[in-house]
Amino acid sequence: MSKYRIYELAKEFDTTSKVIIDILARHNMVAKNHMSSVDEDAKIVIDRTFARKTGAAEPAGEKKETSSVSHGPAPSAQSAGGPVSDRAERQNHRPWQPGQRPEQRGQNRPPVHNQQGYNQQGAMNRQAEAHTQVKGAQDARRSGPNFPHQQRPNQGQQQGPFRQQPRGGFGTPGQQNQNRAFGGAPRPEQAQQPAKTGGNQFQPQQNRDRFHQAGPGGNTAGGNRPAGGNRSSGGNRPAGGNRPFGGNRPTGGNRPSGHNRHQANKPGMNTAVPNPAAKQEPPKPKIIKLGGPVTVKELAGKMGREVSDIIKKLMTLGTMATINQEVDLDTAVILAGEYDITVEELPPEEDPTEIAEIEDDPASLVLRPPVVTVMGHVDHGKTSLLDAIRQTNVTAHEAGGITQHIGAYQVLCQGKKIVFLDTPGHEAFTSMRARGAQVTDIAILVVAADDGVMPQTVEAINHAKSAKVPIIVAINKMDRPGANPDRVKQQLAEQGLVPEDWGGDTIMVPVSAHQKTGLSDLLEMILLVAEMQEVKANPNRLAYGTIIEAELDKGRGPVATVLVQKGTLRIGDSIIAGTTYGKVRAMINDRGDKVKKAEPSTPVEVLGLNDVPMAGDVLAAVDEKIARSVAEKRVAKKRSEEMKESQKVSLDDLFKQIQEGAIKDLNIVVKADVQGSIEALKQALVSLRNKEVRVSIVHSGVGAINESDVMLASASNALIIGFNVRPDANARKAAETEKIDIRSYRVIYEAINDVEAAMTGMLAPEYKEVILGRIEVRKVFSIPKGVVAGSYVLEGKITSASLVRIIRNGIVVHEGKLESLRRFKDDVKEVAAGYECGISMEKFRDIKEGDVIEAYMMELVKQSS
Numbered sequence: 023m024s025k026y027r028i029y030e031l032a033k034e035f036d037t038t039s040k041v042i043i044d045i046l047a048r049h050n051m052v053a054k055n056h057m058s059s060v061d062e063d064a065k066i067v068i069d070r071t072f073a074r075k076t077g078a079a080e081p082a083g084e085k086k087e088t089s090s091v092s093h094g095p096a097p098s099a100q101s102a103g104g105p106v107s108d109r110a111e112r113q114n115h116r117p118w119q120p121g122q123r124p125e126q127r128g129q130n131r132p133p134v135h136n137q138q139g140y141n142q143q144g145a146m147n148r149q150a151e152a153h154t155q156v157k158g159a160q161d162a163r164r165s166g167p168n169f170p171h172q173q174r175p176n177q178g179q180q181q182g183p184f185r186q187q188p189r190g191g192f193g194t195p196g197q198q199n200q201n202r203a204f205g206g207a208p209r210p211e212q213a214q215q216p217a218k219t220g221g222n223q224f225q226p227q228q229n230r231d232r233f234h235q236a237g238p239g240g241n242t243a244g245g246n247r248p249a250g251g252n253r254s255s256g257g258n259r260p261a262g263g264n265r266p267f268g269g270n271r272p273t274g275g276n277r278p279s280g281h282n283r284h285q286a287n288k289p290g291m292n293t294a295v296p297n298p299a300a301k302q303e304p305p306k307p308k309i310i311k312l313g314g315p316v317t318v319k320e321l322a323g324k325m326g327r328e329v330s331d332i333i334k335k336l337m338t339l340g341t342m343a344t345i346n347q348e349v350d351l352d353t354a355v356i357l358a359g360e361y362d363i364t365v366e367e368l369p370p371e372e373d374p375t376e377i378a379e380i381e382d383d384p385a386s387l388v389l390r391p392p393v394v395t396v397m398g399h400v401d402h403g404k405t406s407l408l409d410a411i412r413q414t415n416v417t418a419h420e421a422g423g424i425t426q427h428i429g430a431y432q433v434l435c436q437g438k439k440i441v442f443l444d445t446p447g448h449e450a451f452t453s454m455r456a457r458g459a460q461v462t463d464i465a466i467l468v469v470a471a472d473d474g475v476m477p478q479t480v481e482a483i484n485h486a487k488s489a490k491v492p493i494i495v496a497i498n499k500m501d502r503p504g505a506n507p508d509r510v511k512q513q514l515a516e517q518g519l520v521p522e523d524w525g526g527d528t529i530m531v532p533v534s535a536h537q538k539t540g541l542s543d544l545l546e547m548i549l550l551v552a553e554m555q556e557v558k559a560n561p562n563r564l565a566y567g568t569i570i571e572a573e574l575d576k577g578r579g580p581v582a583t584v585l586v587q588k589g590t591l592r593i594g595d596s597i598i599a600g601t602t603y604g605k606v607r608a609m610i611n612d613r614g615d616k617v618k619k620a621e622p623s624t625p626v627e628v629l630g631l632n633d634v635p636m637a638g639d640v641l642a643a644v645d646e647k648i649a650r651s652v653a654e655k656r657v658a659k660k661r662s663e664e665m666k667e668s669q670k671v672s673l674d675d676l677f678k679q680i681q682e683g684a685i686k687d688l689n690i691v692v693k694a695d696v697q698g699s700i701e702a703l704k705q706a707l708v709s710l711r712n713k714e715v716r717v718s719i720v721h722s723g724v725g726a727i728n729e730s731d732v733m734l735a736s737a738s739n740a741l742i743i744g745f746n747v748r749p750d751a752n753a754r755k756a757a758e759t760e761k762i763d764i765r766s767y768r769v770i771y772e773a774i775n776d777v778e779a780a781m782t783g784m785l786a787p788e789y790k791e792v793i794l795g796r797i798e799v800r801k802v803f804s805i806p807k808g809v810v811a812g813s814y815v816l817e818g819k820i821t822s823a824s825l826v827r828i829i830r831n832g833i834v835v836h837e838g839k840l841e842s843l844r845r846f847k848d849d850v851k852e853v854a855a856g857y858e859c860g861i862s863m864e865k866f867r868d869i870k871e872g873d874v875i876e877a878y879m880m881e882l883v884k885q886s887s
């Protein structure tokens with residue numbers, strides 16, 4: 023028997039998985055989520071439901087046949103061309119053969135008599151589905167002319183699409199006249215005048231268009247229901263002339279409301295009197311004013327055009343856009359031109375939480391010292407290199423030789439300064455960059471000559487590349503016997519860093535931090551690259567810089583290390599940094615000296631802020647009042663932003679974000695247990711790109727998901743996909759703080775399916791994983807029945823009902839259930855952090871000392887809609 027996945031069915035019928043699941047649920051068929059499989063029967067139910075909704079899909083010949091059948095006495099629910107309520111459907115359902123075609127099945131059915139059942143439930147069901155099944159509704163509309171009015175009472179509602187309502191019900195007088203000529207039937211308002219029409223002989227416009235073949239009195243049921251498109255026209259109000267004929271419900275949700283209702287019943291209303299509530303054609307301006315990017319919806323409103331027209335026009339101009347997507351000013355101008363509309367540019371709106379940037383005259387720029395960050399794999403010698411440089415180039419020049427640690431320092435080389443950020447690692451590229459700060463001009467990549475390119479080396483390269491910062495390679499530990507710089511160069515070339523002596527453009531300098539060799543070469547190269555990069559700034563303006571570090575000092579209050587990047591910071595300047603503000607009370611340089619001013623590329627400790635700013639915050643010298651008021655507004659904005667949900671990309675709301683135009687690139691960090699899986703995943707993921715979104719892999723690597731992966735994901739708004747690997751404890755904490763979506767998979771195609779489903783809005787996650795605790799296996803005992811892992815709960819807890827995964831060196835080696843959880847000899851329900859326990863696993867014996875057991879449970883996720 024064939025099996026079908028829910029998301030496949032959704033794709034086939036051009037709808038969402040949720041709709042498919044809902045339809046099946048109404049037929050007592052259970053499907054948990056988009057990945058659930060269903061059998062042939064379920065497929066038939068879906069086929070049938072959609073066949074009803076998309077009657078137009080039938081070949082022309084069949085349509086004709088259906089049309090002729092419709093004049094007969096027993097029209098089918100199927101051929102009515104629209105969704106029916108399940109209740110009505112069940113009540114009128116006749117057995118059918120599984121292989122039978124939907125329309126044949128429909129024809130086997132008795133006519134639908136139970137309007138009550140239809141009215142009460144069917145309308146609601148349809149309304150719910152109508153939102154998600156625009157296409158089905160459109161098809162149903164198209165199928166209209168083939169389904170005469172006698173067949174079903176729901177035609178008026180279902181086939182009178184809301185979109186047509188203005189034309190039939192609210193049209194301008196001119197349109198109304200047209201309508202009359204078309205169908206030969208009066209407007210609904212006229213229907214209320216028995217003298218003129220006899221009340222029940224007309225259909226509202228949209229129905230008339232379709233039903234004009236039917237004889238008088240044919241609309242005993244369908245045409246008179248004042249629902250959907252007819253509702254507003256009021257013409258079919260049960261209290262009016264139709265009531266005796268239609269068998270309609272006299273009250274309830276289908277009653278026309280408001281102004282029109284009264285109008286409709288007033289005798290003497292006719293088409294010549296415009297309906298005051300009628301939807302006026304929006305004015306079509308010749309000039310519109312725009313201050314910047316604008317959403318398609320706003321633009322359509324300003325231009326007095328339908329959103330759909332605008333989207334179509336954009337398509338012809340080669341831009342695919344959704345209703346809430348922003349188009350830039352240039353595109354808007356071109357688009358408006360297509361409608362002969364002139365765009366007047368308004369000055370861009372000012373953000374009260376932003377400090378206006380000062381544009382520097384190029385002539386005012388002078389060379390400034392370059393700012394350098396050291397990166398590389400663990401133990402390759404970053405700290406040693408920084409220390410060696412500092413000792414040889416700082417202390418030697420300092421009286422007393424004391425260097426204050428302030429997170430950054432300056433060194434001298436050939437009389438020129440170079441600033442080193444004193445945070446070996448990725449700080450400058452990760453948490454700081456995640457806040458939008460770009461402080462580094464050059465990255466020094468340290469690679470141990472005896473170890474070569476390692477995973478963190480690749481990571482560092484990706485960080486620097488993604489920040490578009492030039493890389494200089496320091497091949498360290500050249501004093502080691504196993505040093506092999508050529509091998510390092512070869513490996514780096516494979517990563518896209520081709521050494522200069524091989525014809526590439528990456529400078530590589532052999533050094534030894536221990537023997538302090540090659541250091542001056544390295545510094546010279548830094549100056550060379552800085553010169554090529556034209557690292558410049560204007561010192562004669564208000565200061566602008568970035569917070570490198572900040573802390574609350576007991577004696578001195580908030581202390582922030584600032585790297586001044588533009589202008590000159592002076593004692594007494596009013597400053598703002600993130601949500602903090604104040605006046606510069608004192609400044610201390612990297613040598614521990616008090617200074618009165620700090621020019622571009624000078625790191626200084628600043629005292630005087632009212633609170634501790636965050637690393638990565640921009641510091642600006644501004645007017646005192648502005649500093650205070652902007653900082654206060656930022657605090658308020660931050661609070662409200664914190665209340666809103668994180669806008670970080672996540673598979674769960676990816677589709678929504680794509681629809682809103684918030685995401686055009688889906689950035690992914692891929693981590694896996696082996697290189698082969700990475701390649702397979704990368705290839706498959708990248709090929710998922712579609713018109714709206716492009717998939718790009720910002721980083722990939724073998725091994726556990728670590729904090730640096732999370733910070734890179736945060737900086738590049740990426741989600742992380744782990745294949746057979748898990749985040750370590752630090753990564754998990756960072757992911758929580760940074761709101762990074764980490765997805766772990768053990769089957770590649772599930773990862774691909776999830777991403778694809780999320781991109782197309784078909785992801786319907788029902789459960790989410792909640793980590794309960796982490797347990798370390800300390801001793802393994804063999805017992806006759808199997809093995810028991812003598813373990814210690816490191817954090818959280820483990821319960822006897824927990825699901826568990828065994829992690830060895832960051833790699834998931836097993837996932838499954840517990841067989842028993844014991845303390846001493848007793849079975850227990852739960853063991854908390856800090857306690858020992860004995861764990862045995864179901865169907866798994868290969869547990870080893872040092873393994874980490876992750877206990878988790880699956881929690882039901884509330885459906886958002």
Ligand SMILES: Nc1nc2c(ncn2[C@@H]2O[C@H](COP(=O)(O)OP(=O)(O)OP(=O)(O)O)[C@@H](O)[C@H]2O)c(=O)[nH]1
Pocket residue numbers: 398399400401402403404405406407446498499500501502533534535536537
């Ligand atoms: N022989 C030799 N050993 C070095 C050299 N540079 C660093 N080391 C040694 O390599 C080890 C790691 O050096 P670190 O400077 O701590 O390396 P790191 O990259 O800063 O390490 P993390 O901070 O842990 O990432 C230490 O034992 C150093 O003594 C070198 O040039 N030659």
